[in-house]
Amino acid sequence: MRHLTLDNCLIHPPSSFQGFDRLITLELCNVAISSELLGSLISHCSLLEKLVLEISEVPISNIIEINVSKLKSFDFSGCISYISLMNVPLLTKVSLNLYEGSSMEAQNVYFVKFFESCFALEHLLFKFYIFDQFDNAETDEAPKRLPFDHNRVKRFYLPSIILESLYQTLCCFCLIRCFPYLEYLEIEICNDNDDYGAALLELERFADVTFNHLREVKLDDFWGNAHEMQLLKLLFAKSPVLVRVIIDSYSHPKRRSKILV
Known part of the structure; x- marks a missing residue:
């Protein structure tokens, strides 16, 4: 068997289970499994290249360990404290959708360790919920950058960014600052306030950044x-080789004329 998808089921393999030694793709969606068994299952798929984990809103574990040397693509949606990546030298594509209740905040050491582990990363989608304790956080509490650069990241996707949330916006730019070779950036804006947060994106705040x-x-x-x-304005000013900008406003056709002015 090369590809396996399990959805809404209980996983409890027998003690003699040795894993799937030929599996290339594994997708687990809303399954019931302990973190220990999950880590063991993944690590025993020695040829695994693509891993998709969709965890329900109730966390199955504080930590998920992933140790697969041939893993190239990892897609996670759910509630988690820490995802431990071990021995993933080929991992180039990561999608993270962190639900409410997760604790991989940008200032968290686990957050730093996660990105430090996937040093071959080229494509990243990152969506995170603004945790309650940071709803009213001051802008100086948000991290400015990771302690290292990711020189291989070429494409970065940021869905559902609330520019009105100062903390979330700064956390996103914390990552963007650390991708000096970024070639493609896609941001889905999720807000309708007319002017709140504009000062946050003033050019003076990004004097040390050039894309x-x-x-x-x-x-x-x-x-x-x-x-x-x-x-x-910030992206135009800081991107000297920018050749293409696509602005999609079709979700709000009544306001399209404002975009074209």
């Missing part, structure tokens, strides 16, 4: 509000 390799930007659900225009 020297950024060639294409896509902004989804763009309304043309003050903070969105400031984001666009």
Whole structure:
């Protein structure tokens, strides 16, 4: 068997289970399994290249360990404290959708360790919930950057970014700052406030940042509000080789004329 998908089931393999030594793709969606068994199952799939984990809102574990040397693609959706990546030298594509209740905040040491582990990363999708304790966090509490650069990241996707949330916006830019060779950036904007947060994106805050390799930007659900225009201004000013900008406002056709002005 080369590909396996399990959905809404209980996984409890017998003690003699030795894993799937030929499995290339494994997808587990809302399954009931202990963290120990999950880690063991994954580690015994020695040829695994693609792993998809979709965990329910109730966390199955504080920590999930992934140790697969041939893993190239990892897609996680769910509630988790820490994902431990061990021996993943080929991992180039990661999608993280962190639900409410997760604790991999940007200032958390686990957050740093996660990105430090996937040093071959080239494509990243990162979506995270604003945890209650940071709803009213001051901007100086948000991290400015990781303690290292990810020089291989070329494409970065940020779905459902709330520019009105100062903490979330700064956390996103914490990552962007650390991708000096970024070529493609896609941001889905999720807000409708007209001007709150615009000052956060003033050029002076990013004097140390230049996106020297950024060639294409896509902004989804763009309304043309003050903070969105400031984001666009920032990207233009800091991207000397930018050749293409796609602005998608079709979710709000009544406001499309504002975008075209």
